[in-house]
Amino acid sequence: MLPEPAATSQIPERPAGQRKVAAATLATFVALFLVSAWQTGFSVGDLATGTGDFFRFFGRMVPDWSYLPKVWGPILETIQIAYLGTLFGTALALPLLFLASANTTTDRVTLAVSRSVLTVLRSIPDLLYAALLAPILAIGPLPGVVALTLFSMAVLAKLGSETVEAADPGPMEAVRATGAGRNRVIVYAVVPQVAATMTSYILYVFEINVRASVIIGLVGAGGIGQDLLARLNFFAYGDVSTIIVVIFVLVLAIDALSVWARSKLI
Amino acid sequence: MRDAAPANASPAASVPTPPPQVRRANVARAGLVVTILLLAVVTVITLDLPSLERVARGLKNNAVPLLRGFVQPRWEIAPLAFSSMAETFFMAVIGTTIGAILAFPLSFLAAGNLLGGTRFAVPGKTVLVAIRTFPEILLAIIFVAATGPGPTAGIMAMGIHSIGFLGKIFADVIEGIDPGPNEAIRAAGGGALLVFVWSVVPQVLPEFASNVLYRFEINLRAATVLGLVGAGGIGLPLIQRLQFRRWEEVSMLLIVIVAFVIVVDALSGRIRRRLV
Amino acid sequence: MIEFRDLEVTYPNGFKALKGIDLTIPKGQFVVIVGLSGAGKSTLIRTVNHLVPPSKGDVVIDGRSVGGANRSELRRIRSKIGMIFQTFNLVKRSSVLRNVLAGRLGHVSPLRGLLGLFSKHDLGLAHESLRRVGIPEKAWQRADALSGGQQQRVGIARALAQQPEVMLADEPVASLDPPTSHAVMSDLKRISREDGITTLVNLHFIDMAREYADRIVGMRDGVIVFDGTPDEATDQAFEDIYGRPIDEEKDLRGAA
Numbered sequence: 001m002l003p004e005p006a007a008t009s010q011i012p013e014r015p016a017g018q019r020k021v022a023a024a025t026l027a028t029f030v031a032l033f034l035v036s037a038w039q040t041g042f043s044v045g046d047l048a049t050g051t052g053d054f055f056r057f058f059g060r061m062v063p064d065w066s067y068l069p070k071v072w073g074p075i076l077e078t079i080q081i082a083y084l085g086t087l088f089g090t091a092l093a094l095p096l097l098f099l100a101s102a103n104t105t106t107d108r109v110t111l112a113v114s115r116s117v118l119t120v121l122r123s124i125p126d127l128l129y130a131a132l133l134a135p136i137l138a139i140g141p142l143p144g145v146v147a148l149t150l151f152s153m154a155v156l157a158k159l160g161s162e163t164v165e166a167a168d169p170g171p172m173e174a175v176r177a178t179g180a181g182r183n184r185v186i187v188y189a190v191v192p193q194v195a196a197t198m199t200s201y202i203l204y205v206f207e208i209n210v211r212a213s214v215i216i217g218l219v220g221a222g223g224i225g226q227d228l229l230a231r232l233n234f235f236a237y238g239d240v241s242t243i244i245v246v247i248f249v250l251v252l253a254i255d256a257l258s259v260w261a262r263s264k265l266i
Numbered sequence: 267m268r269d270a271a272p273a274n275a276s277p278a279a280s281v282p283t284p285p286p287q288v289r290r291a292n293v294a295r296a297g298l299v300v301t302i303l304l305l306a307v308v309t310v311i312t313l314d315l316p317s318l319e320r321v322a323r324g325l326k327n328n329a330v331p332l333l334r335g336f337v338q339p340r341w342e343i344a345p346l347a348f349s350s351m352a353e354t355f356f357m358a359v360i361g362t363t364i365g366a367i368l369a370f371p372l373s374f375l376a377a378g379n380l381l382g383g384t385r386f387a388v389p390g391k392t393v394l395v396a397i398r399t400f401p402e403i404l405l406a407i408i409f410v411a412a413t414g415p416g417p418t419a420g421i422m423a424m425g426i427h428s429i430g431f432l433g434k435i436f437a438d439v440i441e442g443i444d445p446g447p448n449e450a451i452r453a454a455g456g457g458a459l460l461v462f463v464w465s466v467v468p469q470v471l472p473e474f475a476s477n478v479l480y481r482f483e484i485n486l487r488a489a490t491v492l493g494l495v496g497a498g499g500i501g502l503p504l505i506q507r508l509q510f511r512r513w514e515e516v517s518m519l520l521i522v523i524v525a526f527v528i529v530v531d532a533l534s535g536r537i538r539r540r541l542v
Numbered sequence: 543m544i545e546f547r548d549l550e551v552t553y554p555n556g557f558k559a560l561k562g563i564d565l566t567i568p569k570g571q572f573v574v575i576v577g578l579s580g581a582g583k584s585t586l587i588r589t590v591n592h593l594v595p596p597s598k599g600d601v602v603i604d605g606r607s608v609g610g611a612n613r614s615e616l617r618r619i620r621s622k623i624g625m626i627f628q629t630f631n632l633v634k635r636s637s638v639l640r641n642v643l644a645g646r647l648g649h650v651s652p653l654r655g656l657l658g659l660f661s662k663h664d665l666g667l668a669h670e671s672l673r674r675v676g677i678p679e680k681a682w683q684r685a686d687a688l689s690g691g692q693q694q695r696v697g698i699a700r701a702l703a704q705q706p707e708v709m710l711a712d713e714p715v716a717s718l719d720p721p722t723s724h725a726v727m728s729d730l731k732r733i734s735r736e737d738g739i740t741t742l743v744n745l746h747f748i749d750m751a752r753e754y755a756d757r758i759v760g761m762r763d764g765v766i767v768f769d770g771t772p773d774e775a776t777d778q779a780f781e782d783i784y785g786r787p788i789d790e791e792k793d794l795r796g797a798a
Contacts, residue, residue: 015682033363036356040417040498047364050413050422057412080309087306123527124520127403127491128501131508132516136328138316145313215403219494219505222314232407244404251399446631450697453591454704455621455648457613460655464644468636 063245064238067231071224071246078223078250081141081216082209085148089209090202092153097160098186103172104164115161121154126212130221141222148212152205159201160194167193196265203258210254214247328513335517343515346503347522353417354499355526357492358485361421365428365485366478372429373436380440380466391437397430402488406497417498424485424492431484435477436470443469476538483534490523543569544590544708544740549599551585551764559585561764563599567757570738572731574751576768577761578784583744586761587710590742591623592616603708621648624701624739626730628713630693634686638677638696641685642668645703664703671699675729691722698729709734711743715750723747727754748780 037043098104099114129147137143171189180188217225224243231239284292374380376390402423409419447465456464493501500519507515549563559582567573575583588594589601592608600609603619611619624645632641646664647655654660660668672678675695680688685696694714701709711730715723727743731754734741745751751758752772760768760775760783768775768783781787 018682032359036359039356040353040360040421042360042418042421046418047422047425050409050418053412054409054422057408077313080313084306084309084313087302119528120524123487123524123531125487125491127494128504128523131491131494131505132332132520135508135511136324136332138320138324140316141313142315142321211401215401218403218407228404228407232411244400247404248396248399255399444629444631444634446627446629447633449593450625450627450631450700451644451647453593453620453623453625453710454645454700455617455619456644456655457617457652459652460647463656464647465633468633468640472635 061237061241061244063241064236065242067236067239067242068246071227071243074217074224074227075246075250077141078213078217078225079210081144081148081221081223082206082213084145085209085213086152086202086206088145088149089152089156089205092149093156093160096153096157097164098190100157100161101164103167103169104182104186104190118154118157118161121150122158124151126151126209127216127219130212130216131219134220139220139222144213144216144221144223147216147221148209151212152209155208156198156201156205160198163194163197163201164190199265200262203261207255207258211251214250328511331511331513332517335514336521338514339518339521340514341518343503343518344522347500347519350493350500350503350519351490351522351526354489354493354501355486355530357417357420357499358424358482358489361424361489362428362478362482362485364421364425365432365481366474368425369429369432369436370474372433373440376433376437377440379443379445380462387437391434394430394433394437397426398434399430400427402427403491403495406492407495410496415496415498420489420492420497420499423497424488427488428481428485432477432481436474439470439473439477440466472541476541479534479538479541483531486530487527490527543567543604544742545602546586546589547600547602549586549589549601550597551582551589551594552597559594559764560589560596563764563766565759565766565769567740567742569604569740570734572734572741572743572754572756573759574743574745574755574757575759575761576745576748576751576780576783579746581761582764583761584712585764587712587742587744590708590710591620591625617648621704622706623708623710624704624706626694626697626701626709626711626714628716630690630697630717632685632693632696632700634684636685637681638672638683638685638688639668639681641696642671642681642699642703645671645700648704667705668699668703671702672696674702674733675699689722690718691726694718694722694726695729698726698733702733706739709739709741711741713744713746716746723750730754748775751775 096114096118099110100118102111105111105114126147129150130143133143133147137146167190171193172185175185175189213223213225215225217223217227218229220226224247228240228243231243283289372390372394375386376394378387405423405426406420409422413419413422443466447469448461451461451465489499490504491501493499493503494505496502500523504516504519507513507519544565544567546563546565549560550558551560552558563586575586577583585594589596590603590608592601592611596609600607602608603623606619608616608619633644640658643658643660643664646660646667650660650664669678669681672681675698677688677692677695677699680692680696685693688696694717697714709730714730715726718726727750730741730743733739743754752775755772758768758770758772758775759766760779762783762785768779770779
């Protein structure tokens with residue numbers, strides 16, 4: 001017969017710390033959820049009724065295609081806002097990202113300041129920028145472009161500086177050894193290494209910006225969102241559905257385009 | 267003159283021309299840059315932009331008080347700012363939890379390597395991507411119209427959007443697992459359910475948790491603006507003060523939002539680094 | 543005793559991996575199967591526990607037909623067959639003990655298995671298995687914190703926790719360096735001896751096959767081309783198995 005185990009009293013105990021951490025984590029999350037539900041007045045029943053209401057509402061929303069010709073102008077404006085926001089954001093992010101990378105900026109104060117500014121800028125969502133800028137810069141596409149510019153700049157500079165910091169230091173050392181200063185090191189050793197990744201990030205930010213530009217009109221920052229809100233306030237649900245369908249198609253098309261462009265990069 | 271000199275005397279003369287495919291790539295790249303810039307110029311011209319005077323007036327009347335507010339925030343509304351930010355936070359917690367719980371089963375259907383193979387995977391992923399296409403604020407508008415204003419509308423909007431986002435990522439994680447341990451459990455006499463609990467779940471759980479936290483960071487930002495359309499959170503007091511141009515109070519609310527988001531990001535980032 | 547009876551395996555893509563295998567392995571024998579990759583070694587080993595079901599023929603273990611077993615019978619048969627893999631196949635982020643306990647899953651009720659409620663007996667077996675492969679102190683560490691050789695020992699411990707009558711090892715040392723390989727092979731051999739476990743090992747290296755095997759089976763293109771004792775397995779015999787001179791293929795020698 002096969003050997004039986006030795007006396008079971010020899011089984012070593014599980015280290016106490018592991019079990020405590022696991023139990024404490026679980027308890028924290030359950031408590032957090034319960035407090036959140038209590039504070040927001042949310043119940044699981046709301047989930048069912050909410051979903052029911054949603055689909056009943058959605059069922060009434062049959063697209064009214066006669067509104068379609070009126071959609072194209074604002075849709076074009078939406079794309080234009082996303083395009084300019086991405087472009088200007090990129091232009092501003094390119095110098096900034098090198099200021100925020102530890103391997104291209106050795107001055108610790110500059111590094112800390114540029115990183116902090118980017119962190120603060122990134123903590124504000126694009127729609128909030130638009131809401132703040134619309135009263136300042138007049139209702140219309142301008143606050144939208146500026147909002148997306150600020151947001152894209154912060155995101156791209158952050159992603160870019162992470163890429164730059166991950167770059168191979170070998171070529172940088174080689175260029176520095178020829179007597180080149182910081183700017184030349186960046187141009188000849190860093191840019192070629194990060195160009196492809198950065199381009200892919202720019203396309204990614206463009207995708208985000210298209211999604212953002214369809215909604216910033218809700219706060220008066222131009223694009224199709226303005227028309228969406230207006231039709232909604234008139235309870236013109238047929239028109240609203242038409243707009244939503246067009247938005248849906250636009251976002252999917254831009255995503256597909258971006259995926260295709262990124263596949264060309266590699 | 268130069269032609270008369272021996273070839274090795276003038277380095278410039280001996281430089282070989284680049285092969286045609288390199289030249290074509292350079293031309294294509296230059297063409298792309300020119301196109302991008304031309305498009306930008308056309309866009310700026312055709313866009314409906316306000317006059318310079320209007321922008322200058324707007325900056326003077328509104329931006330100056332807003333910036334002044336950052337230096338001298340209205341502390342009287344700090345309690346309101348904190349309590350509505352807390353509500354925002356709680357909304358994000360519930361929205362993310364709902365999204366994660368519902369995305370969990372869906373992602374196993376959408377992953378091509380476990381249940382039923384590609385039969386469910388293609389339609390499953392299509393549905394998840396389609397859900398993700400709708401920005402949560404758009405969903406929030408529909409929920410506010412359907413069920414009335416308040417945090418529940420915002421929670422539902424975030425929950426649904428998160429299902430799409432997390433479901434797609436979860437499915438990708440599941441497709442990336444190591445099939446070896448599954449085989450080991452089967453070889454030891456375990457059925458499909460035991461393979462799931464003993465091999466699949468422990469492999470995917472840390473990455474699932476990390477992505478849920480990441481989604482929570484995004485949802486917290488999103489939740490700060492859901493109030494703009496009446497779906498609960500700090501966005502409502504913010505938009506009210508924006509409408510009445512009470513810039514110093516807007517500044518106070520902004521400070522609380524920024525501080526909260528930065529702290530939560532930092533905490534969540536630390537936990538995520540420990541998870542994977 | 544394991545009997546392979548006129549065994550054939552054809553994969554869905556049409557590839558014929560095994561073309562009629564007849565082989566009888568008496569209880570307690572330590573058999574090493576050699577051959578080039580693609581010769582059918584892995585497939586042969588996996589037919590024993592039906593991880594690869596045969597297209598024709600049958601495997602019979604101690605008089606029980608594996609092919610004729612229904613699902614729950616198959617699970618019971620598998621629970622008595624330990625298996626060790628080239629890539630260890632541990633759940634890397636789980637603890638060593640949890641990986642070893644997975645070997646008990648076929649022996650406990652499904653509900654207990656799902657909830658991870660193991661008896662003192664099961665826990666004792668898991669720790670005992672770890673002790674026998676020489677790493678009892680690693681029980682609470684994460685599996686990926688261990689070295690390759692230690693991870694393969696966890697794999698052996700998992701198989702041992704099954705209290706197996708048959709042990710299958712698919713290239714158990716191919717991912718390890720030569721000294722570690724020898725240590726793992728002698729562990730396997732010692733355990734097979736001590737517990738009287740019938741063991742089938744796939745190996746790439748001929749020197750190791752000669753050193754540890756009671757019996758060597760050579761395969762080529764899905765058929766058995768050699769079957770004999772290590773003494774009979776001369777260099778000439780190996781050249782026939784591999785179909786080319788072995789001196790050019792230094793890696794096949796695998797000496798430490």
